[in-house]
Amino acid sequence: MSRSRAAIAWGALGVLAVLVAWELYKFLGPADGLIVGAVAGETGSGVMILPRTNDRAMPHIWDMVARLFQSASGGDTPPLIVPVVTAALTTLGIAAVGWLIGVAVGALLGLVMQRWRLAEWGLLPWIVVSQTVPLIAFAPLIASIGSQVDRAGTVPWPQWLSVAVIASYLAFFPVAVGVLRGLESPDRIHLDLMRTYAAGYWPTLFRLRLPAAVPHLLPALRLAAANAVVGAVVAEVSIGMRGGIGRMLIQLAGQGSSDPAAPWGPTFGSIALGLVAAGSVALVGLGLRNYRRGEAAV
Amino acid sequence: MRHSTRRGLTVASVAAATAIALAACSAPAPDTGTDTGDFEPITSIKLQLQWLPQAQFAGYYVALDQGYFEDEGFDTVDIVPSGGDIVPQDALVAGDVDFAVAWVPKVLGTLEATGAELTDIAQVYQKSGTLQVSFKGDGVSSVSDFEGKRIGSWGFGNEWEIFAAMAAEDLDSTSVSITTQDFSMNALLDGDVDAAQAMTYNEWAQILEVVNPATGKLYQPEDFDVVSYEDTDGAMLQDALWADTKRLEDPAYADAAVRFLKAVTKGWIFARDNPEQAAEITYNAAINAEAAFPVGPVHQLWQMNEVNKLIWAGGPFGLVDQAAWDKTVKGALAAVNQDGLNLITAEPADSAYSNTYIQKALDELAADGVVVDGAYTPIDVTLTEGGQ
Numbered sequence: 204m205s206r207s208r209a210a211i212a213w214g215a216l217g218v219l220a221v222l223v224a225w226e227l228y229k230f231l232g233p234a235d236g237l238i239v240g241a242v243a244g245e246t247g248s249g250v251m252i253l254p255r256t257n258d259r260a261m262p263h264i265w266d267m268v269a270r271l272f273q274s275a276s277g278g279d280t281p282p283l284i285v286p287v288v289t290a291a292l293t294t295l296g297i298a299a300v301g302w303l304i305g306v307a308v309g310a311l312l313g314l315v316m317q318r319w320r321l322a323e324w325g326l327l328p329w330i331v332v333s334q335t336v337p338l339i340a341f342a343p344l345i346a347s348i349g350s351q352v353d354r355a356g357t358v359p360w361p362q363w364l365s366v367a368v369i370a371s372y373l374a375f376f377p378v379a380v381g382v383l384r385g386l387e388s389p390d391r392i393h394l395d396l397m398r399t400y401a402a403g404y405w406p407t408l409f410r411l412r413l414p415a416a417v418p419h420l421l422p423a424l425r426l427a428a429a430n431a432v433v434g435a436v437v438a439e440v441s442i443g444m445r446g447g448i449g450r451m452l453i454q455l456a457g458q459g460s461s462d463p464a465a466p467w468g469p470t471f472g473s474i475a476l477g478l479v480a481a482g483s484v485a486l487v488g489l490g491l492r493n494y495r496r497g498e499a500a501v
Numbered sequence: 502m503r504h505s506t507r508r509g510l511t512v513a514s515v516a517a518a519t520a521i522a523l524a525a526c527s528a529p530a531p532d533t534g535t536d537t538g539d540f541e542p543i544t545s546i547k548l549q550l551q552w553l554p555q556a557q558f559a560g561y562y563v564a565l566d567q568g569y570f571e572d573e574g575f576d577t578v579d580i581v582p583s584g585g586d587i588v589p590q591d592a593l594v595a596g597d598v599d600f601a602v603a604w605v606p607k608v609l610g611t612l613e614a615t616g617a618e619l620t621d622i623a624q625v626y627q628k629s630g631t632l633q634v635s636f637k638g639d640g641v642s643s644v645s646d647f648e649g650k651r652i653g654s655w656g657f658g659n660e661w662e663i664f665a666a667m668a669a670e671d672l673d674s675t676s677v678s679i680t681t682q683d684f685s686m687n688a689l690l691d692g693d694v695d696a697a698q699a700m701t702y703n704e705w706a707q708i709l710e711v712v713n714p715a716t717g718k719l720y721q722p723e724d725f726d727v728v729s730y731e732d733t734d735g736a737m738l739q740d741a742l743w744a745d746t747k748r749l750e751d752p753a754y755a756d757a758a759v760r761f762l763k764a765v766t767k768g769w770i771f772a773r774d775n776p777e778q779a780a781e782i783t784y785n786a787a788i789n790a791e792a793a794f795p796v797g798p799v800h801q802l803w804q805m806n807e808v809n810k811l812i813w814a815g816g817p818f819g820l821v822d823q824a825a826w827d828k829t830v831k832g833a834l835a836a837v838n839q840d841g842l843n844l845i846t847a848e849p850a851d852s853a854y855s856n857t858y859i860q861k862a863l864d865e866l867a868a869d870g871v872v873v874d875g876a877y878t879p880i881d882v883t884l885t886e887g888g889q
Contacts, residue, residue: 458707
């Protein structure tokens with residue numbers, strides 16, 4: 204019990220340290236930044252080595268928090284925190300769908316690649332290459348295919364599904380690699396033991412390989428969760444989906460000159476989103492505690 | 502572990518991968534209307550905007566709110582905002598939407614680059630609303646001062662007026678350094694650029710909603726030098742309504758285009774006569790239906806006022822003015838960007854604009870007693886900090 208209390212204390216201290224560092228730098232740092240190598244009369248020359256600390260670039264923390272409780276867009280609109288929470292939950296839901304698709308596809312690929320080495324040779328390079336495709340090039344393609352499928356009328360394809368598919372595209376990669384490595388992790392001696400029992404592929408898979416894969420799988424799932432959130436946020440922006448945190452960030456950032464604290468609302472929202480996503484995966488790890496003996500203490 | 506090496510499976514997986522790749526490549530062919538004569542009227546349309554919901558697009562939201570689309574026989578009209586990453590003309594070419602709002606020079610560039618065919622069926626904005634804003638005393642009060650300066654632009658085709666204006670002054674586009682600015686005005690306020698791009702109806706107001714640290718009050722127009730591209734040879738036509746040229750041969754689509762334009766014209770007339778109400782309708786649509794986060798109501802009213810000035814230039818609503826079109830094409834042909842590239846190299850096809858549909862819409866409205874060429878009386882809008 205005291206250990207978990209200490210963990211909470213250290214966590215709070217970490218957050219506090221970031222807040223203090225922010226305000227300390229804002230207090231001490233140059234308002235217009237420090238630029239070296241600037242040529243007089245030539246705007247924008249030189250390289251900025253210390254960022255600006257003025258209120259547009261770095262609003263005070265209390266201003267950002269206060270902004271959360273002020274009306275979102277003037278008039279009768281609710282406090283900013285309301286749309287931030289709604290948007291974050293929307294994105295979380297889409298990212299969760301993306302995560303599930305990604306985990307399913309990734310696990311399937313991992314299984315296939317482990318079963319047939321030719322499949323590994325054939326697929327693994329493509330899986331690696333797939334992650335070098337820029338998301339902003341890939342997203343409109345998915346959105347376009349999705350809207351064509353939707354218009355064809357046989358299968359409904361709402362816009363959020365495109366976002367989920369794009370999120371899954373980032374999420375499947377760590378799972379595929381993690382599952383492959385995990386399934387290949389049992390020691391030779393254990394595999395030989397299974398063979399002396401005349402166990403076939405399936406019993407070996409269920410009794411040896413899958414349990415052994417758990418310590419590799421959990422970090423992969425966590426990575427996939429983080430990727431799914433990033434993918435969902437970027438995809439929302441790319442295909443212009445309304446209602447999520449990504450779109451909100453872009454919209455409020457456009458007002459950054461006259462309302463600099465506003466874009467920090469959705470920024471906090473996406474941080475919370477990432478924490479919740481990673482935390483949920485930790486719950487999966489709790490359920491699989493029995494299989495995690497090989498791992499370092501978590 | 503022994504890997505089984507079954508060749509058949511490999512072949513199968515390769516075949517499957519190829520099939521997926523091919524399926525991804527081949528987009529379904531756009532359905533072209535072939536029936537002539539009698540047709541089923543189109544009752545559901547999608548309109549693609551080029552930016553987020555704001556008073557820039559008030560006429561469309563008003564038409565929706567006031568039931569003008571229903572009056573013209575449309576059951577559902579979906580207005581699709583863009584976060585900047587949906588390119589309206591691309592969405593229209595792809596068939597994702599039925600009509601799109603886009604700037605003329607951007608579409609001309611797309612048409613030449615892709616060979617697609619779109620038609621400007623209504624020129625909503627008759628004038629250019631682009632400004633280049635600099636602090637007074639920085640010596641950027643005209644286009645000829647651009648040389649050697651750091652000029653901000655949003656890019657994405659918003660920069661061509663700058664180059665066209667420079668070309669008309671015989672300035673070499675490589676002599677300025679064009680810097681991409683984001684959609685806030687921080688680049689100017691922080692001194693990252695000498696002059697920043699701004700629209701009269703949006704960013705210009707945004708900068709006037711910022712407190713001047715020297716005075717403790719909001720920045721005033723007198724604090725800045727403003728180059729208005731409308732007064733230069735670089736002026737280009739902006740917000741226009743575009744339709745798919747090939748689809749216009751389908752009588753159902755052509756009919757929908759006229760009905761759509763009638764509703765839109767009525768929407769903008771409402772905005773002309775009731776700017777406060779139109780700004781409020783748009784603001785409410787933005788914060789409710791669109792789940793957007795527009796700058797506050799005061800900013801929207803400013804925007805409504807400025808947009809009306811660009812639309813109601815004396816003539817009837819939406820007609821493409823031949824002289825302004827030619828000026829845009831001339832500027833687009835002359836403009837060379839900092840990388841030495843042209844926007845277009847040849848005149849656009851004759852089908853790139855047509856007054857047929859808007860004229861028909863205006864005639865039908867005029868027959869109903871609607872005044873389609875009224876003048877707009879500007880109102881006074883006092884900006885507030887943050888526009889809220």
